[in-house]
Amino acid sequence: MLKVIKSGVFTSIQDKGRFQYRSYGVPVSGAMDQYAYEQANRIIGNELNAAALEVIFGGVEFLVLEDIDIAITGADLNPQVDGQTVDMWKPMTLLKNQKLTFKGPKAGVIAYVALPGGIDSKTYLGSQSVYEKAGFGKRLASSDTIIAKLYRPSVENDILSMDIPTYINEVQVNVIPSPHEQLFTSQSIQRFYEEPFTVQRGDRMGTLLKGSEPLSLNKPVDLVSEAVTFGTVQVPPSGQPMVLLADAQTTGGYPTLGTIHSDDLWRAAQIPPKGSIKFNRLSQLG
Known part of the structure; x- marks a missing residue:
């Protein structure tokens, strides 16, 4: 479980999106960087369409309420745990009362945080992806709590360095x-x-x-x-x-x-x- 201390510029729950409602005027939404999003899920052993956190530009801070394993991928938004920079594109363990912070962009602008089993949140038209204009959820706000569907991942996977994209301007x-x-x-x-x-x-x-x-x-x-x-x-x-x-x-x-x-x-x-x-x-x- 994670508690939002600072909500940042735009942090939301996203999955692969909702694809069957475009004829009704409903956007697909979903993760903007599908590759990084899927890799975050793969690293933590989730189904590739599991909901994850999408962090845009950073400025967000989480308090860890229970020990939890996560994976961070995508843009380098300078993720830190208790003020110390942490590695991305690999599984990592957060301990109760630690603080996970994304300070701001160093390369790219969108990062992903995958939790074991995905995120427990409301589903709208078959997807957990937030799309505020239609009332399909809201971006994260201070004091919100993020709950993982599993306590621990069933499996964790490494990713080859050659499969990690380079984000350039x-x-x-x-x-x-x-x-x-x-x-x-x-x-x-x-x-x-x-x-x-x-x-x-x-x-x-x-x-x-x-x-x-x-x-x-x-x-x-x-x-x-x-x-x-x-x-x-x-x-x-x-x-x-x-x-x-x-x-x-x-x-x-x-x-x-x-x-x-x-x-x-x-x-x-x-x-x-x-x-x-x-x-x-x-x-x-x-």
């Missing part, structure tokens, strides 16, 4: 192009794939980017809303692209330039403000 991601490409000027398409874009701000719904100059259309268009998903790159009237993330809406009416390949979604989610992203165009079958 300048990333390149592959993009499957959108049919809307033809709506944009050739100069805008060229810039989109040749120039890096800077991360301005964002949340679990999306990340706003900024390029050297706005992207422009050949002529004004009035589009019918169509499906969008985690990784869709929209271009609103400002001309500055936006990458949709885990809590993104299910449909949108802005022109799109493509969708980030699923293998690269974690890279896009982990870029810090002022970091940069460069897009690589794949063929339609890429």
Whole structure:
């Protein structure tokens, strides 16, 4: 059991997400860095879809109410136990009355904490993932208590150092192009794939980017809303692209330039403000 002393910037319970309700306008939600989330569960011996804590940017502090084994993966948010830096990507034991703190980002912006058996929390439409806009739970607040489903893990697994990703501030991601490409000027398409874009701000719904100059259309268009998903790159009237993330809406009416390949979604989610992203165009079958 863990008690929240400081709730941090945005800390929530997430699992793989809810996939069967997009036709009703319900976002998938779930962990933004699915790889790190699954590895945290694997290390502690959980099912890969067990709910875990997602810590964004840090600033959170937990008091350990009972001895417990955990695994921390994802971004290096400078995790410390009683003021001493601890290793990530491996099982570790927390003792009663110790304090687990995430001081803030050193590399990447999202970390995961897996507890034995997952987390005991309410399920909404088949998922424990918090999505506040629909009333599906809330981000953690001071004095909240996190309860593991098991007292101890049934098994613990090591992870090879070669399987631990590197989190950097300048990333390149592959993009499957959108049919809307033809709506944009050739100069805008060229810039989109040749120039890096800077991360301005964002949340679990999306990340706003900024390029050297706005992207422009050949002529004004009035589009019918169509499906969008985690990784869709929209271009609103400002001309500055936006990458949709885990809590993104299910449909949108802005022109799109493509969708980030699923293998690269974690890279896009982990870029810090002022970091940069460069897009690589794949063929339609890429």
